[in-house]
Amino acid sequence: MPTDTPGASLRAALAEQNQGAHLMAAACPSRAVLSHLTSRWAVLVLVLLLGGTRRFSALRREVGGVSEKMLAQTLDALCSDGFVLRQAYLVIPPKVEYSLTPLGREAAERLAVLVDWIEDNYPRIEQARADLARSVSTEQAA
Amino acid sequence: MPTDTPGASLRAALAEQNQGAHLMAAACPSRAVLSHLTSRWAVLVLVLLLGGTRRFSALRREVGGVSEKMLAQTLDALCSDGFVLRQAYLVIPPKVEYSLTPLGREAAERLAVLVDWIEDNYPRIEQARADLARSVSTEQAA
DNA sequence: CAGAATCCGATTTGATACTG
């Protein structure tokens, strides 16, 4: 087994047995982490930071469509979770650099796999969507 | 390079050069796919379905905290995107089964890697958060 | 430049009740 998913078997086993007290549980604290990592802008920010340290304004430019507020909010959350390191240089004009922590890098790499898959397979996804539109209630079952 | 991320090099290259017209672009249609896949309940539903076909009520029970409305809405979106197959049996009482399409399975597997990572590393994340709380503005730079 | 603060509309979310 050359893959790097140590918890896969555990997760699968628990999922099939429905006895897990993990992410599927409403009260599980890791739910918050999941939502932070998969939030609209966090995914893009993390993947970008995988390419190296960046300043606030650079991120603002590179992450198309993000507002200052949302970017600041996203970065703040990622810093609080220990995924991103914020380094503020006390100079004028202000200069702040953001980079991934080792933990953040691990998470970002996994997100990048998803992002890359989407980009690589977008044509197939579009195709599937088109196929669906054609087969409007064509098959039944009993 | 033994990993299964064919687009990684492309993504990294584009990210570093900031010349990409892909997910980082505000208007990129794949943004919608990303948001569907990473939405609060879709992640959990997809990972659960990785464990096999499930009925609506089973999902409702297993995905802790989801409301009927949100589950229906989530499943609807995943079906429209071609990630989930919905099979309705015309019997009384009604019976509807949801399962992953090949496309959905690929996406779900990548999400599962992330979910598994979070569960496996939650202690480290908590630890990092605790460490942060201690080092409140301890280091500067110039 | 990097953000904090404020305002406020748009969207999301979730109980609850109802239906085939």
Place this chain on the structure above:
DNA sequence: CAGTATCAAATCGGATTCTG
């Protein structure tokens, strides 16, 4: 059982203004 309909609450998200 598997939803849909409805309404109120909560959150999101962005434009704007202000500051060190």
